[in-house]
Each structure stands twice: as structure tokens, then as C-alpha cells.
Amino acid sequence: MEQLSYIAEGQADVRVAGTRVSNCGAGDFVGxxxxxxxxxxxxxxxxxxxxxxxxxxxxxxxxxxRRRDEISRELEPAFARNYRDKIVxxxxxxxxxxxxxxLPA
Numbered sequence: 001m002e003q004l005s006y007i008a009e010g011q012a013d014v015r016v017a018g019t020r021v022s023n024c025g026a027g028d029f030v031g032x033x034x035x036x037x038x039x040x041x042x043x044x045x046x047x048x049x050x051x052x053x054x055x056x057x058x059x060x061x062x063x064x065x066r067r068r069d070e071i072s073r074e075l076e077p078a079f080a081r082n083y084r085d086k087i088v089x090x091x092x093x094x095x096x097x098x099x100x101x102x103l104p105a
Contacts, residue, residue, distance in 0.1 A: 002058035004035035010051035014086065015044045021099050022089040023048075032079045035061050 035058040
């Protein structure tokens with residue numbers, strides 16, 4: 001099921017084709033792109049320990065944001081910050097050689 005998750009506590013690895021490309025922790029969203037667009041996920045997120053999360057089904061979130069512009073306006077910048085942070089972390093991992101510059105197909 002498509003869901004948006006918000007990590008309140010804990011850590012998780014973001015993996016693409018089995019390779020760790022980033023991580024998520026308290027304050028991060030998981031599944032935001034899929035939740036808003038309905039497109040398939042591009043990565044897998046795996047908890048590295050105990051997590052406390054809040055989740056909402058993606059179709060329900062899309063329905064709410066269609067009806068409540070103020071919620072959509074609040075979520076969009078939060079998601080943008082989250083995307084930026086994930087990209088910065090992935091770039092850092094590539095720069096130190098923890099993530100290859102090419103992932104297997």
C-alpha cells in the first residue's frame with residue numbers, strides 16, 4: 001500500500017538496488033514522492049533499529065490536499081527540504097566512496 005511516513009524517532013537506510021544511498025531519521029518523510037504523485041517508489045527504506053512513525057495512506061493524503069489548500073501549502077516546503085537533505089546526504093556518501101557513482105540496473 002502507498003503511504004507517507006513521518007519518522008518521529010529512529011533511523012533508517014535508503015537503498016537503491018540494494019546499495020545504501022542515504023539515510024533518514026527523526027523529522028524526515030518517507031514516501032513523499034509516491035504519496036503525492038502515485039508513481040512507484042524509486043528506493044527502499046529499511047529501519048536500522050526501532051522507529052516511531054506516523055503514517056497516512058497516500059490516496060487519503062491526496063484527497064485531503066486536494067480539498068485543503070493550506071495543508072498542501074505546508075507540506076510542499078517540508079517535502080522540498082526533505083528532498084534537499086536526502087540529495088545532500090547521497091552526494092556526501094558518493095564523495096567519500098560509500099556509494100558508487102553508478103548503481104546496478
